[in-house]
Amino acid sequence: MIEQFQHFFTVLWGLATDPVNLLIVFAASFLGIIFGALPGLTATLGVALLTTLTYGLDVNSALLALLGLYVGAIYGGSYPSILINIPGTAAAAATAMEGYPLASKGEGGKALGLTTTASTIGTLFGLLILVLMAPLIASVALQFTSFEFFLLALFGILISGTLTSEGDALKGWIAGFFGLFLACIGRDTLQFFPRFTFDMPQLDSGLDIVPVLIGAFGIPQIIKVLAERKKLAQAKEFDSVVPEFSEIRKNSKNIARSASIGVGIGAVPGIGEDIAGWVSYGAAKGAAKDKSKFGQGDKSGLIASETANNACIGGALIPLLTLGIPGSAPAAMLLGALMLHGINPGPTLPVEKPDFLLEITAILVLASVAMFCNGMLLAKQVVKLLKVPAPLFMPFVAILCVLGSYALGLNVFNLFLMVPIGIIAYWMIELKYPISPMIIGLILGPMADENLRRALLTTEGDLLPMLSRPVSLILILIMLVVIFQQMPWFKSLLRKCCSAFKSQPNKEEA
Amino acid sequence: MQTSTTDSTNYRREAFTSLALMIFALAILAESLTYPLTASQGGLENVWYVSPALFPLVVGSCILLLASIQLLKLFKTAKSQQQNVFRFSAESSYKLSQPSIDKFLLVLMLVGYVYGLIPNSDFVIATILFQLTLTCRFYLADAKKLNELLLITFCFVAALLFLTNLLVSFESDSSRLYIGDLISFPALGFVLYKTHCYLTANQQHKQIRILLFASVLLPIIVVLIFKYLLLVPMPSESSVLLLTDYFYYQVLGL
Amino acid sequence: MNNSSKKYTNATTLVLICGVIISILVGVKTISTDADSYPRRPLTNVVVWSAGGGTDVANRVISAELAKALGTDINVTNKPGGVAGSLGLSYVNQRRSDGYTLVGLSESCVTAAVMGGWAERMDTWYPFIIGGSPDLISVSANSPFTSVEQLVAYALANPNKVKAAAAGSGSLHHLNLLAFAKGTQAEFKFVPYPGSAPSQTAVVTEEVDIVITSMAEQQQLIKSGQLRPLAMLTNKAFSDDDIGDIPTALDVYPALKQHLPITQVIGFAVNADTPDNIKVKLTQAFDQAMQSDKVKQWADDNYFVLSGKSGAQASDVFSKLESLFGWTLEELGAAKHSPAKFGINKIDAQG
Incomplete structure (x- = not known):
């Protein structure tokens, strides 16, 4: 163990004292933040771009660039979420729920400072777990068969019900099911049968998430700011980006919980940053004593989603490095990049390259430090953007939205899709239907659909194995608790039980 | 009430x-x-x-x-609450306020930009045309006549491009885009000239500079960054972007 | 400001704008693609599958070497989606045939037409084949089957009881499974997964019993002892220091030779109507890239069998695959259009 630590610090020292490497990691992380901040340019696209550009570099420098960009991009998504309420990536959509109200109050700088700190802590926490528990978590990830994937998707969709901050839950559910319907569009992955495609080949592969996300969040915001003359968030003169450490300390429990959720979700192959933020946001809301502040700029909600989506990076690397299965879309791209450099991540990696895990950890530590520095420097400048008058700013945002929807798939059809989705979303917002459940439904719909049917296929229509498998049983129990928590009688029962437990020892003492 | x-x-x-x-x-x-x-x-x-x-x-x-x-x-x-959901009365009829007109126009412009201009004309031209019309409408809200002119030209070009694409079948993408540019580029020149005339006539030199920066220079810069630094090809690359390609790769030799 | 100077500036603006417009429109027409000086700018390789997958990685490796040979850069982008990569295929097909846009594709792309993705056949391309990795049958390390004979005997005795994973419906691995079932007359229960990696994980977690994917994809799990290889689906047995010896199922069941092997084909292509001298330059560069140490080393590390076929030879491989895949899908009832509609003839011999 001590030897490993020594080796870790030698690697870290070696990397940190090389000026070329430092330059690479800072530049990559800066580029990553820009990528994350521009709507639609995602971590996946950024890693894909850098993979080609870093082909000629040696492994460590290439990884510094790639991981620096990955970490930066996940963090950078929070900028547009907070400042203009248009999440740059699905991962940062939950951040907008609390970040934008904060920015509207003139605390945009503070919100950015908090997310920077939370993201850094999240990344480091994810790393810690990566180093300490990688084999353990990998073995749990191997417990996930179709039934568990289905339950996990169902769980994510259920969570969306608890996220509806204003209005009634009914509308949240309708929006969620609408998202699930959108997810049905395209060829079904099991039998390749075209559903709701109306013979349009463009619809065969289903709807991309990015154009739907940008359409649903971006277009209503552009309409609201320009046509309804709604004010953008404002920059206050004396709004410091330096986070209050008392705020962080107050949220230490929240941070630990969110980071664990982030790592856990990141480790499960197939879902990643986009869902991690939502789940931990939901968990933070569930755990909060005063729920009324949520949606009005609650800092713990902001911290929860940002910590989780960055902690996800460490989580996503666990199955990648130990099983060779990428935990999220950018991690899949990273797998390709590693293979280009002659590294085959997988169960044999610890045998073939025993120090690789430590090297990656050192690189990630450096990447998160670079992200923190870049973030702190940038946050202050970015807030100033809000001083640009909205009539000049928003048309520019419209163009970024168009470019962003196009960039990932290079598909003009995505633009055709973005506009109607935006109009529907505007109508939904007018009638106080929440947008986020729709996005979650779209992300998790295919997973729920496909895995349920595959699970039933393997058991020949039998649902019982769901109850006999340990992980699925745990998931079912958690879900039952979530559902019952919505019901008043269960809450009062729970409270009675709690008070009974609490009062018992008191009596004995007396 | x-x-x-x-x-x-x-x-x-x-x-x-x-x-x-x-x-x-x-x-x-x-x-x-x-x-x-x-x-x-x-x-x-x-x-x-x-x-x-x-x-x-x-x-x-x-x-x-x-x-x-x-x-x-x-x-x-x-x-x-004693409300009749399906009662249609005169007092509750939908009144067209300025925001709702703007909302409608905004959606119209987005539709025109995405369905008419982008697929059928060079992305730079399409974007400048869109950006100019949109920025002017909200930044120089007082310039009613100019805004009207811009909007009409924009809608006309978008509709024309959409219809040409619908009615004429082109043998290749590049010839379709070239024809599209023949329509949209002169229209852009006309609009820029008119804007310039209007603003100089009203002595609004500062506004000209800001407007030109925000709606002409900024889109060009963004497109160049996306195309050459981030290596994202544009949705439609025709006259302007082929020319920048020529300069970037053959004149500058990068 | 007096009236005349205002008019003057207005006129200048007008002249300027007109000048720019005319020069650009004229300029574009005169910038023709100069085939002799190819390549004068970077190439783009549009891979039709998503980033990080087998086709993507192989194309990135070859593109880097190809770029060296051509003396320019090659940007690799991904344009997945549609049916069997049809979005990327039609995107590149619509581009100018000037050799500056390549399409990175794999054997599954041959189904794009019959699956309703587009209406072109593979002869619209001038392909270059990098190679592919051979398919094999494996089971979980805890499985009772230790040889392919045991597996087939059990499957014959219990038809439709053995659950088999082989990526998605209509994929290369699925076709291998079908061919294996046909040749051994055993019946397997096919469970589709979205890709090779999830199929393999499903065997490790024992959700399904057997998996058919390629050696490149399985090597890690085999080396770490989580998968037990039963038999290759190739003509020759497999032997490697790290993995050991794996017999081929074709020796055990000679009837399989009618249907197998069906091997993976990864490569890239340009439009078929690209000028000949550009094709020649690309072919030379491709040959040079295939001979490079980096590509050879990469292929060795990843159990990838290099091919290096280009032009007519490569087209031949693709047209055989087109027929095989098209008609198999038609028999499965998964094809949207009959292969006959596109003039794809049914051929029996395997390539």
């Missing part, structure tokens, strides 16, 4: 949405029932639980159920 009017408008919109959702859900159900429920497909023996119709059926019925609950709830609250 004011609040009750908006309330009843809201109720009507809510009820309309719920009804539309129910019809939508029925459409989903009808469509999914045409999918193979038991026939074999894609090398899989088909039983109810592997049918591609399973999930859409569940989703459709849930939307139907939730939307009808929503509608019932609406009726209940409307009843308790």
Whole structure:
């Protein structure tokens, strides 16, 4: 163990004292933040771009660039979420729920400072777990068969019900099911049968998430700011980006919980940053004593989603490095990049390259430090953007939205899709239907659909194995608790039980 | 009085949405029932639980159920507040306020930009045309005549491009885009010239500079950054972008 | 400001704008693609599958070497989606045939037409084949089957009881499974997964019993002892220091030779109507890239069998695959259009 630590610090020292490497990691992380901040340019696209550009570099420098960009991009998504309420990536959509109200109050700088700190802590926490528990978590990830994937998707969709901050839950559910319907569009992955495609080949592969996300969040915001003359968030003169450490300390429990959720979700192959933020946001809301502040700029909600989506990076690397299965879309791209450099991540990696895990950890530590520095420097400048008058700013945002929807798939059809989705979303917002459940439904719909049917296929229509498998049983129990928590009688029962437990020892003492 | 009017408008919109959702859900159900429920497909023996119709059926019925609950709830609250959901009276008729006109125009412009201009004309030209019209409308809201001119030109070009694409079949993408540029580029020149004339006539030199920067220079810079630094090809690359390609690769030799 | 100077500036603006417009429109027409000086700017390789997958990685490796040979850069982008990569295929097909846009594709792309993705056949391309990795049958380390004979005997005795994973419906691995079932007359229960990696994980978690994917994809799990290889689906047995010896199923069941092997084909292509001298330059560069140490080393590390076929030879491989895939899908009832509609003839011999 001590030897490993020594080796870790030698690697870290070696990397940190090389000026070329430092330059690479800072530049990559800066580029990553820009990528994350521009709507639609995602971590996946950024890693894909850098993979080609870093082909000629040696492994460590290439990884510094790639991981620096990955970490930066996940963090950078929070900028547009907070400042203009248009999440740059699905991962940062939950951040907008609390970040934008904060920015509207003139605390945009503070919100950015908090997310920077939370993201850094999240990344480091994810790393810690990566180093300490990688084999353990990998073995749990191997417990996930179709039934568990289905339950996990169902769980994510259920969570969306608890996220509806204003209005009634009914509308949240309708929006969620609408998202699930959108997810049905395209060829079904099991039998390749075209559903709701109306013979349009463009619809065969289903709807991309990015154009739907940008359409649903971006277009209503552009309409609201320009046509309804709604004010953008404002920059206050004396709004410091330096986070209050008392705020962080107050949220230490929240941070630990969110980071664990982030790592856990990141480790499960197939879902990643986009869902991690939502789940931990939901968990933070569930755990909060005063729920009324949520949606009005609650800092713990902001911290929860940002910590989780960055902690996800460490989580996503666990199955990648130990099983060779990428935990999220950018991690899949990273797998390709590693293979280009002659590294085959997988169960044999610890045998073939025993120090690789430590090297990656050192690189990630450096990447998160670079992200923190870049973030702190940038946050202050970015807030100033809000001083640009909205009539000049928003048309520019419209163009970024168009470019962003196009960039990932290079598909003009995505633009055709973005506009109607935006109009529907505007109508939904007018009638106080929440947008986020729709996005979650779209992300998790295919997973729920496909895995349920595959699970039933393997058991020949039998649902019982769901109850006999340990992980699925745990998931079912958690879900039952979530559902019952919505019901008043269960809450009062729970409270009675709690008070009974609490009062018992008191009596004995007396 | 004011609040009750908006309330009843809201109720009507809510009820309309719920009804539309129910019809939508029925459409989903009808469509999914045409999918193979038991026939074999894609090398899989088909039983109810592997049918591609399973999930859409569940989703459709849930939307139907939730939307009808929503509608019932609406009726209940409307009843308790003595509101008639389906009453159409003159006082609650929809009045066209400035924001709602703007909203409509904004959607119209987005539609024109995305469906008319982008697919059929060089991305730089399309974007400058869109950006100029949009920025001017909200930044120089007082310049009514100019805005009218810009909007009419924009809509005309977008509609013309859309129709040419619909009616004429081109042998290749590049010739279609070239024809599109022949329409949109002169229109852009005309609009820029008119804007310039209008603003110099009104002595608004500062506004010219800001407007030109925001709607001409900025899009060009962004496109160049995306194309050459981030290596994202543009949706439609024709005259302007081919020229920049020429300069970038052959003159500068990068 | 007096009237005349205002008019003057207005006129200048007008002249300027007109000048720019005319020069650009004329300029574009005169910038023709100069085939002799190819390549004068970077190439783009549009891979039709998503980033990080087998086709993507192989194309990135070859593109880097190809770029060296051509003396320019090659940007690799991904344009997945549609049916069997049809979005990327039609995107590149619509581009100018000037050799500056390549399409990175794999054997599954041959199904794009019959699956309704687009209406072109493979002869619209001038392909270059990098190679592919051979398919094999494996089971979980805890499985009772230790040889392919045991597996087939059990499957014959219990038809439709052995659950088999082989990526998605209509994929290369699925076709291998079908061919294996046909040749051994055993019946397997096919469970589709969205890709090779999830199929393999499903065997490790024992959700399904057997998996057919390629050696490149399985090597890690085999080396770490989580998968037990039963048999290759190739003509020759497999032997490697790290993995050991794996017999081929074709020796055990000679009837399989009618249907197998069906091997993976990864490569890239340009439009078929690209000028000949550009094709020649690309072919030379491709040959040079295939001979490079980096490509050879990469292929060795990843159990990838290099091919290096280009032009007519490569087209031949693709047209055989097109027929095989098209008609198999038609028999499965998964094809949207009959292969006959596109003039794809049914051929029996395997390539």
